[in-house]
Amino acid sequence: MKRFILLLNMVFALALFGPAHAQDTMPPAPYAYRQLDDPAQEAKAQELMETLRCLKCQSQSIADSDAPMAGDMRHQVRIRIAAGEDPESIRAWLMERYGDYVSYKPEVSASTWPLFAVPLLLVLVAGAILYRRFGRRG
Incomplete structure (x- = not known):
């Protein structure tokens, strides 16, 4: 066995x-x-x-x-x-x-476009936050 x-x-x-x-x-x-x-x-x-x-x-x-x-x-x-x-x-x-x-x-295709769009979106959001925080002074 x-x-x-x-x-x-x-x-x-x-x-x-x-x-x-x-x-x-x-x-x-x-x-x-x-x-x-x-x-x-x-x-x-x-x-x-x-x-x-x-x-x-x-x-x-x-x-x-x-x-x-x-x-x-x-x-x-x-x-x-x-x-x-x-x-x-x-x-x-x-x-x-x-x-x-x-x-x-x-x-860029239907399945890969988020890989290109998300970093750009993050940069825009960070820019908007920085502008709201520091841009209104003065």
């Missing part, structure tokens, strides 16, 4: 943690660490990669990150640039796939 429970625990652990471990042991995508042959295309790809956030590291761009996911994203950017795709359409595709958080250049 103890062997069966031990075997069951091992199977459960492999089923749960096997896929995550397998992803980190996969070889990197071909263009994860290799630049494009055309310098102009590589410059476009590099410029775009500097503006995309690594979802695993969160404080680094995909150009700077060594995370496997960032390598896959660099690969996607490079092959799409090599295929002639516009950098902004690649950004839009990545934002659609991973969410707005992936871009360092936030866009």
Whole structure:
């Protein structure tokens, strides 16, 4: 009975943690660490990669990150640039796939407008309070 429970625990652990471990042991995508042959295309790809956030590291761009996911994203950017795709359409595709958080250049949309409006509103309220407190003197 103890062997069966031990075997069951091992199977459960492999089923749960096997896929995550397998992803980190996969070889990197071909263009994860290799630049494009055309310098102009590589410059476009590099410029775009500097503006995309690594979802695993969160404080680094995909150009700077060594995370496997960032390598896959660099690969996607490079092959799409090599295929002639516009950098902004690649950004839009990545934002659609991973969410707005992936871009360092936030866009105002129905779900993000409060992030832009609330700080402005707070500055206006603080200005009004300061004006009422100190502006009427004299």
